[in-house]
Amino acid sequence: MSGQENAVRLNELTSGERLGLRVSAMINSPLAQLDRKVLVHRMDTDADHDWESIMELLAGTDGLEMTFCDDGSVFLKWDAPTDDDRVIDRGEDVALVEPEEEEAPF
Template sequence: MAQQTNKKEAGAVQMSSMERLTMRVSSMINHPIAQERREVRIHRLDTDGEMEWNEIVNAILEADGIDLTHNHEDASITLRWEPSEDDQKPAQVADAFDVEEPAPF
């Protein structure tokens, strides 16, 4: 049994700190509540390196349509964005009574 565990551990791929930070920020931005509010507050964790944090903040600053605010009281950042054109279009739902093909009789 010990050999199986060692093989699994040896095959595991370690994520870099930048990859972990990117995944965390991405999941926070894509969270349904953040998407509904078009706003998210992201805190820098103790495990987030200075270089990685600055890199992700700079990448967000370069993105079009995102307003980034530095929150000095807790060193977090708040992201806000406007809805895209696709978000503003009402969803078109097929009418249950619309018949696409004539009845065969």
């Protein structure tokens, strides 16, 4: 896929989706995963309703500690996943997931 095609797809995303991707990329960065913490900066272009929606989603995540800073950024910190975090319940089927790398619990 060309850079131009990527730019077109990025423009098709809503502002909330773009914010979600940015926050997800920050959380899943190798350094954040190693330290199990990240500082998420709020940009001037982030709409209030998008930011609040992402913060509500994160607040509902077990094992995630959120500290709101005076400048509008949010410091996220999480514990290493336990064996219980690696169980995915799909109705009657239960499967164990063995991740190759340690990922955030959200």
